[in-house]
Amino acid sequence: MAYVDLAVYAVPTSKRDEFEAHARKIAPIFKRHGALTVADCWGDDIPDGEVTSLPMAVKAGADETVAFSWITWADKASRDAGMGQAMGEMQAE
Numbered sequence: 629m630a631y632v633d634l635a636v637y638a639v640p641t642s643k644r645d646e647f648e649a650h651a652r653k654i655a656p657i658f659k660r661h662g663a664l665t666v667a668d669c670w671g672d673d674i675p676d677g678e679v680t681s682l683p684m685a686v687k688a689g690a691d692e693t694v695a696f697s698w699i700t701w702a703d704k705a706s707r708d709a710g711m712g713q714a715m716g717e718m719q720a721e
Contacts (some may be wrong), residue, residue, distance in 0.1 A: 630700055630701065631700070631703055631704045631706070631707045632698055632700050633701075633707065633711070635696060635697045635698075636686055636694065636696040637686055637694075637696070638689065638692040638695075639693055640691060640693075642691070644670060644693070647695060648668075648670070651668035654714075655668070658699055658714050660714075661709075661714040661717070662702070662710035663700065663701060664700045665698075666698075666699050667698050667699075668695070668696075669696050669697065671694035671695060682694045
């Protein structure tokens with residue numbers, strides 16, 4: 629069964645270019661280590677909720693935008709091996 633890593637976070641809106649540059653840098657690293665797909669998304673129309681919402685989940689401030697990313701892997705074993713290798717490569721840089 630496929631395995632997915634998902635992250636949701638608040639990014640200072642003024643740092644969008646840095647977010648995108650980082651995403652372009654790390655996607656090939658994950659793919660080299662077995663990721664099937666890597667997607668990084670910048671929030672555009674993500675409304676605040678009354679009970680729960682993505683902005684509330686990450687405690688996004690007025691000067692922040694919700695961003696989210698996901699990586700798909702063939703299975704959890706591939707993810708565990710690939711994630712470790714990718715993290716090791718990024719720390720070595």
